[in-house]
């Protein structure tokens with residue numbers, strides 16, 4: 001997809017996800033992440049199992065990322081996961097802004113590292129993380145997560161992932 005002109009950083013708001021973001025988030029992710037999956041993420045955020053952040057552009061939630069949860073957790077490190085930008089809004093800096101916001105939160109919590117897992121064949125995401133200073137840590141490990149579809153079906157996904165980490169200055 002051709003790169004669109006960049007967004008004005010002032011036009012993009014990053015904040016904690018609210019129930020009122022779900023509709024526009026689901027619209028932004030049509031044909032991508034299901035509304036059921038987004039709803040589950042928000043519910044987990046509301047009960048403290050994760051913190052879900054949204055990127056809001058002109059009143060519309062166009063991307064999201066979560067922090068916390070489990071995984072290949074490291075002491076003194078904040079875990080970033082479920083980074084997703086609506087297909088029509090990719091390549092304009094939303095993903096970068098969400099990752100920057102997570103790093104700011106890590107620094108505010110006096111953590112000196114952000115860690116994440118990325119599927120070993122997700123070349124676009126790995127390139128982006130590398131550009132932002134993340135480095136692959138060790139050999140691939142298996143990750144497991146639950147895929148919820150809007151038709152009500154559920155699938156457990158097990159995939160090899162790289163753990164990537166970035167030391168914050």
Ligand SMILES: CC(C)(COP(=O)(O)OP(=O)(O)OC[C@H]1O[C@@H](n2cnc3c(N)ncnc32)[C@H](O)[C@@H]1OP(=O)(O)O)[C@@H](O)C(=O)NCCC(=O)NCCS
Pocket residue numbers: 003004005006007082083084085086089090091092093094095096097117118119122124125127128131
């Ligand atoms: C991976 C993903 C989150 C990236 O989000 P994004 O909003 O497209 O990311 P950005 O726009 O910040 O950066 C993507 C590319 O666009 C470029 N870009 C960023 N801002 C730009 C701008 N203003 N103008 C032109 N290009 C820009 C970046 O240089 C980057 O290029 P690179 O990949 O060669 O480094 C997104 O593609 C996505 O949601 N993919 C599906 C889900 C997924 O794989 N998530 C990751 C799970 S670990």
